[in-house]
Amino acid sequence: MAAQTEFVIGTVCTVNLFDKGSPDAYREIFARLREIEARMSANRDDTEIAEINRNAGVAPVGAHPDVIEVVATALRYSEMSGGVFDPSIGPVVKLWNIGTDFARVPTKKELDAALSLVNYQDVVVDKAAGTVFLKRKGMRLDLGAIAKGYAADEVGRIIAKHRISRAIIDLGGNILAYGEKKGGESWRIGVQDPSSERGAHIGVLAVKNKTMVTSGVYERFFVENGKHYHHILDPKTGYPVSNGLLSVTIVADRSIDADGLSTSVFALGLQKGRALIESLPGVAAIFIGEDFSVRVTSGIAKDFHVSDPRFHTVDWN
Ligand code: FAD
Ligand code: MG
Numbered sequence: 001m002a003a004q005t006e007f008v009i010g011t012v013c014t015v016n017l018f019d020k021g022s023p024d025a026y027r028e029i030f031a032r033l034r035e036i037e038a039r040m041s042a043n044r045d046d047t048e049i050a051e052i053n054r055n056a057g058v059a060p061v062g063a064h065p066d067v068i069e070v071v072a073t074a075l076r077y078s079e080m081s082g083g084v085f086d087p088s089i090g091p092v093v094k095l096w097n098i099g100t101d102f103a104r105v106p107t108k109k110e111l112d113a114a115l116s117l118v119n120y121q122d123v124v125v126d127k128a129a130g131t132v133f134l135k136r137k138g139m140r141l142d143l144g145a146i147a148k149g150y151a152a153d154e155v156g157r158i159i160a161k162h163r164i165s166r167a168i169i170d171l172g173g174n175i176l177a178y179g180e181k182k183g184g185e186s187w188r189i190g191v192q193d194p195s196s197e198r199g200a201h202i203g204v205l206a207v208k209n210k211t212m213v214t215s216g217v218y219e220r221f222f223v224e225n226g227k228h229y230h231h232i233l234d235p236k237t238g239y240p241v242s243n244g245l246l247s248v249t250i251v252a253d254r255s256i257d258a259d260g261l262s263t264s265v266f267a268l269g270l271q272k273g274r275a276l277i278e279s280l281p282g283v284a285a286i287f288i289g290e291d292f293s294v295r296v297t298s299g300i301a302k303d304f305h306v307s308d309p310r311f312h313t314v315d316w317n
Contacts, residue, residue: 001026008033009151010043010144011172017159018166018182025162029155033171036151039066042090042142049141053090057137062130070143070150070256071125071132077146077260078120080276084267085260086235090140091117095238098231103222105229111238118235145232148174149213149259156255173214176255180208186303193308194218194246194288202294203306205286207251213258215266216247216288232266243269249286250277251300257283270295274316 003016004026015029039048052061063071074087091114095106106114122135134141148171155169159178168187169176177187186208190201194216205212217240220231230240248266252258261283265273270287277285277297284299293314296304306313 004030006030006033009037009148009171010041011148012170013172014168014170015155016168017164018168020162020164021167022162025158025164028162029158032154032158033151036066036147036154039064040070040143040147042093042140042144049143052132052134053140056134056139060124060126060129060131060133063132065130066150067132068125068127068130070147071123071141072127073150073256073260074143074146075120075123075125077264081264081268083120083235084241085145085264086118086120087141087143087146088118088120088123088134088139089233089235090142091115091138092233092235092238093142093144093231094140096229096231096233098222098229099220103229105224106238115235115238145215145263146256146260148172149211149255149257152176152211152255152259173219174255174259175212177207177210177212191249191286191304192216192218192247193311195292195310200308202288202308202311203304205249205251205300205304207303210251210253211255211258212249212251213255213262214247214249215262218246232263234267241267241269244290245269245287246290247288248273249288251284251286253282261285 001021003014005014041047048063048067055061077085095110095114097103117138124133152171152174156176159167165179167178186206188204188206189212191203193200193202217230221228232241234241248262250258250261277283284297287295292311294306294311
């Protein structure tokens with residue numbers, strides 16, 4: 001059965017099941033994606049996240065295990081990144097409105113007010129009770145940096161359940177390369193060119209049974225007075241992270257980890273980001289700089305090849 005595409009979780013999702021791709025399997029996968037969106041979108045007011053946000057400073061809210069798992073994992077990445085990854089960044093995200101027709105540069109005063117509500121340490125997950133509590137009124141969760149990864153893992157779980165051995169899943173650039181190509185070869189997955197429109201890639205990564213997730217400046221942004229503002233925000237300043245990087249691609253076994261890390265490592269920057277990746281087993285990263293330099297961590301040094309001559313691989317120093 002041919003690949004299927006739907007617009008869900010705020011993005012274009014394509015699922016390609018290469019064997020035993022039954023209508024049932026496709027139906028179950030897209031139903032699951034819609035269910036995850038219905039629980040976790042920060043852009044709807046009928047989700048569990050919206051309910052948690054409305055009860056900020058008031059009371060803990062009972063949440064589905066999906067939500068508990070994603071919030072708890074997000075908090076782990078906040079710890080691991082020293083707070084540059086922060087799922088309570090919602091008030092700041094809301095101010096900028098990047099990705100909508102209302103995107104604009106907020107005033108310093110607005111940013112300061114919003115920033116005072118951002119602190120992952122004031123997000124309380126009670127796994128035993130199955131609740132999430134935001135300690136202060138006005139706080140707001142935003143799981144946009146990690147929920148797509150969870151969704152990709154859930155698609156992988158359904159694929160395994162249906163005993164499908166090969167599949168490629170693309171949830172708006174969040175890729176799951178499930179199993180291996182027919183004949184036992186690696187999948188060849190393009191790494192997005194962060195300086196151009198969607199579609200072009202700078203090189204190809206050979207992988208089997210891995211997920212690949214990219215965070216960058218090029219997909220969600222707007223331009224005001226000639227300046228480019230992208231969507232990964234610094235929880236200290238409230239402004240888009242500016243550290244010379246165009247994108248970070250993470251390769252890992254679990255997509256929730258790759259997604260959490262793509263945003264964390266982008267915000268950490270080249271050296272701290274590299275140190276974090278090298279400290280984690282089974283995880284690798286590709287950093288692309290504004291100078292079109294490409295740096296790769298040790299885990300995939302021999303699996304990634306740059307093919308676009310405008311980009312050049314450089315060594316670490
Ligand atoms: P990532 O780097 O993975 O994440 C960046 C996003 O994380 C930002 O857009 C912001 O939301 C948040 N963020 C920014 N800075 C930080 C930080 N320092 N720490 C932690 N998080 C940060 N988009 C729509 O336009 N309409 C929708 O209806 C919609 N529904 C969605 C529903 C779900 C369930 C999900 C998961 C996403 C939805 N989205 C929607 C997309 C979402 O708003 C983000 O744009 C998207 O998830 C960003 O993913 P990314 O991989 O591009 O970037
Ligand atoms: Mg991410």
